[in-house]
Amino acid sequence: MSLFRCLISWLMVATATGCVTVADFEKVRREQHEMRALLADTQVAVDQANRRLDTMQDQTRGVPPAEMKKVEQRLTEIELRVAAIETGAGGVVTAGSETETLPGSGPSRRTQAAVVALPREEARLQSGNVDQAYREGIDLYREGQASQAIEKFRQFVRRSGKSDLSDNAQYWIGESYYNLQDYNRAILELNEVLLKYPQGDQVPGALLALATAFADSGDKIDARLILQKLMSDHPATEEAKLGQKQLEKLTE
Numbered sequence: 001m002s003l004f005r006c007l008i009s010w011l012m013v014a015t016a017t018g019c020v021t022v023a024d025f026e027k028v029r030r031e032q033h034e035m036r037a038l039l040a041d042t043q044v045a046v047d048q049a050n051r052r053l054d055t056m057q058d059q060t061r062g063v064p065p066a067e068m069k070k071v072e073q074r075l076t077e078i079e080l081r082v083a084a085i086e087t088g089a090g091g092v093v094t095a096g097s098e099t100e101t102l103p104g105s106g107p108s109r110r111t112q113a114a115v116v117a118l119p120r121e122e123a124r125l126q127s128g129n130v131d132q133a134y135r136e137g138i139d140l141y142r143e144g145q146a147s148q149a150i151e152k153f154r155q156f157v158r159r160s161g162k163s164d165l166s167d168n169a170q171y172w173i174g175e176s177y178y179n180l181q182d183y184n185r186a187i188l189e190l191n192e193v194l195l196k197y198p199q200g201d202q203v204p205g206a207l208l209a210l211a212t213a214f215a216d217s218g219d220k221i222d223a224r225l226i227l228q229k230l231m232s233d234h235p236a237t238e239e240a241k242l243g244q245k246q247l248e249k250l251t252e
Contacts, residue, residue, distance in 0.1 A: 109178065109179050109181060110175070110178075110179065111175065111178055111208065111209040111212040111213070112208065112212065112242045112246070113175070113204075113205040113206075113208035113209040113212065113239055113242070114175045114178075114205075114209065116205065116208075116238055116239060116242070117171070117175075117202075117205050118142065121138050121168075125138060130165070131156055131159075131160060131163070131165070133152050133153075133155045133156040133159070134152070134153070134156045134160075134165055134168075134169060136152045137149045137152035137153040137156060137169065137172060138172070140152060141172055141175065141176055141179070144179070146176040146177070146179040146180050147176070147180065149172065149176045150173055150176045150177070153169040153170070153172050153173045153176070154173065156169045157169050157170060157173075166196075166197065167193055167196070167197035167200030167201070167202040167203075168200075168202050170189065170192050170193050170196065170197065170202075171190065171193050171202045171205055171206050171209070173189045174186050174187075174188075174189035174190035174192075174193065174206065174209060174210075174213075175190075175209060177189055178209065178212070178213055178216075183213045183214075183216050183217040184217065186209075186213040187210060187213045187214060187217070190206045190209050190210040190213065191206075191210065193206035194206060194207070194210075203234070204230060204234040204237040204239035204240065205239055207226055207227075207229060207230040207233075207234070207239065207243070208227075208230055208239040208242060208243050208246075210226050211223045211224075211226040211227045211230065211243065211246060212246070214226060215246070215250060220250050223246075223250055224247060224250055224251070227243045227244075227246055227247045227250070228247070230243045231243055231244060231247070
């Protein structure tokens with residue numbers, strides 16, 4: 001018998017014996033409300049997981065079932081450890097990443113996708129028609145202040161969710177986590193670009209950065225799968241050319 005039915009049965013018995021008070025009814029009402037809220041939260045989590053799985057299945061169509069299963073297992077493990085911070089290679093430059101020293105800061109890790117995207121952002125900022133929070137987020141990221149950049153980009157996404165730059169902001173959130181060497185969180189945030197903005201112009205960059213984050217977390221299998229997806233779906237992009245070179249390094 002469910003908890004809700006138990007509560008109803010208890011009420012019926014209590015009513016029959018004259019023991020029910022206003023406080024009793026209020027307690028049952030609160031518990032019922034909490035149960036409904038919990039069910040709603042659970043359903044949202046299930047829906048999100050299903051959307052992510054569907055996206056990854058579309059991206060890896062044609063991949064052998066054994067490798068696809070490894071991808072799904074990897075994403076499940078990452079989502080379960082989303083709150084954990086794992087230090088990565090500690091300044092070692094791996095395939096697909098670049099390290100540069102910024103004025104007044106230590107080494108700043110950037111994916112090759114970010115190196116390609118930054119000049120585009122520079123041109124966009126010079127146009128003058130850019131939200132202030134987004135502009136500040138780019139400036140903070142460029143200066144190596146990744147944590148502060150994340151706050152600005154999230155602020156922009158919350159306030160301007162339907163903006164043409166929403167996918168870019170989500171992408172830079174992922175890049176900022178990569179900068180912090182929180183590769184698991186970077187993977188989750190970059191995958192959100194594919195889930196929420198599958199037709200956005202930032203998809204090639206998100207795929208390239210996603211592959212880099214997988215590789216730097218030690219998962220070369222998933223990195224190769226993502227790079228193959230990038231080259232298959234966006235062959236004419238600069239990101240695909242860089243992806244081809246990364247794939248060659250990962251298969252050496």
